[in-house]
Amino acid sequence: MSQKQLPKEFYPLMEQLQAVDFVLVELTLYLDTHPNDTNAIQQFNETAHYSHQLRQQVEQYYGPLQQYGNSYSGYPWNWNESPWPWQL
Incomplete structure (x- = not known):
């Protein structure tokens, strides 16, 4: 799988x-x-x-950040698209 090129704004x-x-x-601690x-x-x-607003903004342009229902998927299913968190 090739890594997706992200714009510098990301x-x-x-x-x-x-x-x-x-x-x-x-703050939680x-x-x-x-x-x-x-x-x-x-x-x-x-x-x-x-944080919620920022996360929505990032996901709108660059795809989901969290799994297990915490982020929505685009169509087609885009959880298999890079970059993965460790590639950032």
Whole structure:
């Protein structure tokens, strides 16, 4: 299978998505020990919404990012198209 050439705009968008998702991981860990911090909960929810928007934007142009029903497939089935996450 040959690797699909991606436009240069893909990489900054993916980097932004990865950074936002890292913030979500950190906020999750913080909220596990500070469950009543309303500011952190608000920040988590806002960041989760932003992550969802970024993910939709990436998938609209470049294909699905997650399997098992977390991302939709285009037609034809496009889960077998590269690049794979480890190829980025």
